[in-house]
Amino acid sequence: MPGRVRKRSPLKAPERPYIALGLEGSANKLGAGIIKHSPDGSTEVLSNVRHTYITPPGEGFLPRDTAQHHREWALTVIKDAFAKAGVSLHDIDCICYTKGPGMGAPLTSVALVARILSLLYNKPLVGVNHCVGHIEMGRQVTGAQNPVVLYVSGGNTQVIAYSQQCYRIFGETLDIAVGNCLDRFARVINLSNDPSPGYNIEQEAKKGKRLLSLPYTTKGMDISLSGILTSTEAYTLDKRFRPHGPSAEDSEDADIITPQDLCFSLQETVFAMLVEITERAMAHIGSKEVLMVGGVGCNERLQEMMGVMARERGGNVFATDERFCIDNGIMIAQAGLLSFRMGFETPLTKSTCTQRFRTDQVHVAWRA
Amino acid sequence: MTGQTKSPSLKLLDTAEKVSQGAEAKIYRVQLHPTPVCSSSAAAESGEVAEKVLLKYRFRKQYRHPSLDASLTKSRVAGEARALIRCLRSGVNVPGIRMVDAPEGILGIEWIDGKSVRFLLGGGAEGEEEIVEDATDEPEEGDLPPEEDQLQEYGISQDALMGMIGTEIAKMHQADIIHGDLTTSNMMLRHPSSRKGLQLVLIDFGLAYTSTLVEDKAVDLYVLERAFSSTHPQSEPLFAGVLKAYETRMGKDWAAISRRLDDVRLRGRKRSMVG
Ligand SMILES: Nc1ncnc2c1ncn2[C@@H]1O[C@H](COP(=O)(O)OP(=O)(O)O)[C@@H](O)[C@H]1O
Ligand SMILES: [Mg+2]
Numbered sequence: 001m002p003g004r005v006r007k008r009s010p011l012k013a014p015e016r017p018y019i020a021l022g023l024e025g026s027a028n029k030l031g032a033g034i035i036k037h038s039p040d041g042s043t044e045v046l047s048n049v050r051h052t053y054i055t056p057p058g059e060g061f062l063p064r065d066t067a068q069h070h071r072e073w074a075l076t077v078i079k080d081a082f083a084k085a086g087v088s089l090h091d092i093d094c095i096c097y098t099k100g101p102g103m104g105a106p107l108t109s110v111a112l113v114a115r116i117l118s119l120l121y122n123k124p125l126v127g128v129n130h131c132v133g134h135i136e137m138g139r140q141v142t143g144a145q146n147p148v149v150l151y152v153s154g155g156n157t158q159v160i161a162y163s164q165q166c167y168r169i170f171g172e173t174l175d176i177a178v179g180n181c182l183d184r185f186a187r188v189i190n191l192s193n194d195p196s197p198g199y200n201i202e203q204e205a206k207k208g209k210r211l212l213s214l215p216y217t218t219k220g221m222d223i224s225l226s227g228i229l230t231s232t233e234a235y236t237l238d239k240r241f242r243p244h245g246p247s248a249e250d251s252e253d254a255d256i257i258t259p260q261d262l263c264f265s266l267q268e269t270v271f272a273m274l275v276e277i278t279e280r281a282m283a284h285i286g287s288k289e290v291l292m293v294g295g296v297g298c299n300e301r302l303q304e305m306m307g308v309m310a311r312e313r314g315g316n317v318f319a320t321d322e323r324f325c326i327d328n329g330i331m332i333a334q335a336g337l338l339s340f341r342m343g344f345e346t347p348l349t350k351s352t353c354t355q356r357f358r359t360d361q362v363h364v365a366w367r368a
Numbered sequence: 369m370t371g372q373t374k375s376p377s378l379k380l381l382d383t384a385e386k387v388s389q390g391a392e393a394k395i396y397r398v399q400l401h402p403t404p405v406c407s408s409s410a411a412a413e414s415g416e417v418a419e420k421v422l423l424k425y426r427f428r429k430q431y432r433h434p435s436l437d438a439s440l441t442k443s444r445v446a447g448e449a450r451a452l453i454r455c456l457r458s459g460v461n462v463p464g465i466r467m468v469d470a471p472e473g474i475l476g477i478e479w480i481d482g483k484s485v486r487f488l489l490g491g492g493a494e495g496e497e498e499i500v501e502d503a504t505d506e507p508e509e510g511d512l513p514p515e516e517d518q519l520q521e522y523g524i525s526q527d528a529l530m531g532m533i534g535t536e537i538a539k540m541h542q543a544d545i546i547h548g549d550l551t552t553s554n555m556m557l558r559h560p561s562s563r564k565g566l567q568l569v570l571i572d573f574g575l576a577y578t579s580t581l582v583e584d585k586a587v588d589l590y591v592l593e594r595a596f597s598s599t600h601p602q603s604e605p606l607f608a609g610v611l612k613a614y615e616t617r618m619g620k621d622w623a624a625i626s627r628r629l630d631d632v633r634l635r636g637r638k639r640s641m642v643g
Pocket of ligand 2: 391
C-alpha cells in the first residue's frame with residue numbers, strides 16, 4: 001500500500017464569479033479564449049477561438065510573417081471570442097497574455113494588443129508561461145490530479161512533474177523538439193502544412209508497412225532527436241526510396257521504401273522514446289497518471305502507445321483533443337486566472353515578453 | 369505460454385518473488401543454488417550456499433513495435449551485462465553478474481543489502497501518493513512526523529555520502545563507462561553489517577555505454593545534477609559535494625569536464641523553446 005501525504009490547496013473558492021480573457025500567439029496560432037471560475041468551484045470555457053497561419057508545403061513559418069498574421073487577425077479573433085462568450089470586455093477581471101516562451105516577434109505583437117486593451121478598459125494584465133498554460137488547461141479538462149506531464153509540441157519536448165509549487169523538468173530533448181523533428185521531415189517529403197504537418201505525418205504513417213532501423217537515443221529521462229531526423233532524411237536519398245509509392249516495375253514484395261514507411265518508422269521510433277522517458281519519470285516519482293499536452297499530444301498513435309504503457313503499470317493516460325492540445329487562448333486564460341486569484345498581476349511596465357521562459361521558473365502559487 | 373515452451377530462465381522467474389516494478393523492468397528476488405548437492409563434499413568445500421540473487425526482467429513492452437522491442441531489450445540486457453563486467457574489472461562498486469539471458473530479457477545480479485540513495489536522502493519511497501484537499505477543509509490534526517535521518521543507521525553524514533557518490537562516478541568515468549541514467553534511485557548504499565561492509569554501489573546500467581568523450585561524461589554529470597534538483601529540491605546544494613569528490617578523483621582530467629559541464633548547463637537553459 002503506497003504511502004499517502006495529505007496537503008491543503010492554497011486556492012480558495014472564489015467569492016464571486018471571475019472571468020478572464022486569454023491571448024496566445026507564441027507561434028503560428030493566434031488564440032483568444034474566455035474562461036469563467038464560479039463560486040461553486042466549477043470552471044467554464046465561454047469561448048475559445050483560434051486562427052492559424054498556414055504556410056505553403058515545404059515552408060516553415062518565419063517570425064516576421066507570423067507576427068504580421070497575428071496583427072491582421074487580432075481584432076477579428078478577439079471580437080469573435082467575446083461574441084461567442086456573450087460577455088463584454090467590461091465584464092472581465094483580467095487580461096492574460098503569453099509572456100513566453102516562443103518566437104519574439106509574434107509574442108510581442110500579441111502582448112501589445114493585451115497592453116492596449118488593458119489601458120483602454122482599465123483591466124489588470126497577467127503574463128503567463130505558455131507551458132504552464134498547457135499543463136493547467138490539461139489538468140482542468142481531464143481532471144488529472146497529479147500527473148507526470150509529457151509536453152510535446154513544435155518547440156518543446158519535456159517530461160514534467162509537479163513538486164513544491166514548481167513544475168519541475170525531469171527530462172527533455174537535448175537538441176530539437178519532437179514537433180520540430182516531425183515538421184521538418186514533413187517538409188522534406190513535401191507534405192501539406194494544413195491543418196498541420198504533424199497531422200499529415202500521422203495520416204501517412206497509417207499507410208506505412210515496414211519499420212526501418214533508425215537511431216534510438218534516450219539518455220536517462222532525456223532524449224536526442226537530431227540524429228533520427230538526419231537518418232530518416234538519408235533514406236529519401238536511398239536507391240530503394242520511391243517518393244510516389246511503388247513504381248510500375250516494382251514487384252509486390254519489392255525491397256522499396258515509401259514516404260509512408262518513413263513516416264511510420266519515424267513515429268514508431270520517436271514515440272517509443274517518448275513513452276520510455278515518461279515511464280521512467282513515472283517510476284521515478286511514483287505516479288500512475290500521465291497527461292499529454294502540446295500539439296503532438298493529439299497524435300492518436302502516441303496516445304495509444306502511452307495508454308498501453310500506462311495500463312501495463314496500472315495507471316491511466318489523460319489527453320485532450322485539438323481544441324486544447326494545439327496552442328489556444330483559453331489555456332492562457334486558465335493559468336492566468338489561477339495566478340490572478342492568488343493575487344498575482346503583471347504591472348504594465350513589466351508586461352514584456354521573453355523568448356526563453358522555462359517551465360520551472362514559474363511559482364505555482366495555486367497548488368499545494 | 370505453456371510450461372513446455374518456457375525457457376529455463378523464465379522458469380526460474382516463476383520461482384522468484386517479485387519485489388518491484390521499476391522504469392523498464394520487473395525486479396525479482398530468488399535464491400540461486402536452492403538445493404545444495406548433498407553428500408558432495410566438493411560443494412561444501414567450495415562454500416556453495418544459497419545466494420540471494422536479483423533478477424531484472426525486461427518484459428515485452430506492448431506499446432512498441434515488436435521488432436523494435438526485441439532489439440532494444442536484447443541490446444539493453446547485453447549492454448548492461450557488458451558495462452557491469454567492465455566496471456567490475458576496473459574496481460567500480462557494482463553488483464556482480466550471476467546470469468544473462470539477453471533474448472528473454474533476463475539479467476541475474478548480486479543482491480545488494482541496503483537502501484537506495486534516493487530513499488536515504490528523504491526523496492520518498494516510490495509510489496507515494498499525494499492527496500490535495502480544498503482550502504476550506506478542516507485542518508488535519510497534527511502535522512506530518514518530522515523526517516527521520518535515514519542515514520543514521522548507516523553511520524555516515526550526508527556530506528560523506530556525497531563524497532562516496534562523486535568518487536564512484538569518477539572511478540566509472542576513468543574506466544570510460546558512461547552510465548546514461550544517473551539518478552539517486554540508481555545508486556545504493558550497502559549496509560555496514562553486510563559482508564562487504566559500507567559501500568556505495570552503482571546500479572542499473574541499462575543505458576550505459578563506453579566512451580572516452582568529455583562531452584559524454586559531462587552530460588552524465590548533468591543528468592545527475594538535474595535529478596538532484598528535481599528529486600531533492602532542498603538537497604540541491606549537496607550536489608557540490610559530489611562534484612568536489614569527483615574532481616579530486618579525476619585529477620587533471622577534471623578541468624576539461626568541468627568546462628564542458630558549464631557548456632552543457634548553458635545549452636540546457638538556452639535551448640529554444642518555441643510554442
Ligand atoms: N542489486 C540490487 N540489489 C538490491 N536491490 C536492487 C538491486 N538492483 C536494483 N535494486 C532495486 O530495484 C530497483 C530497480 O532496479 P533498476 O536496476 O534500477 O531497474 P529499472 O531500470 O527498472 O530502474 C532499484 O531502484 C533498487 O531499489
Ligand atoms: Mg533504475
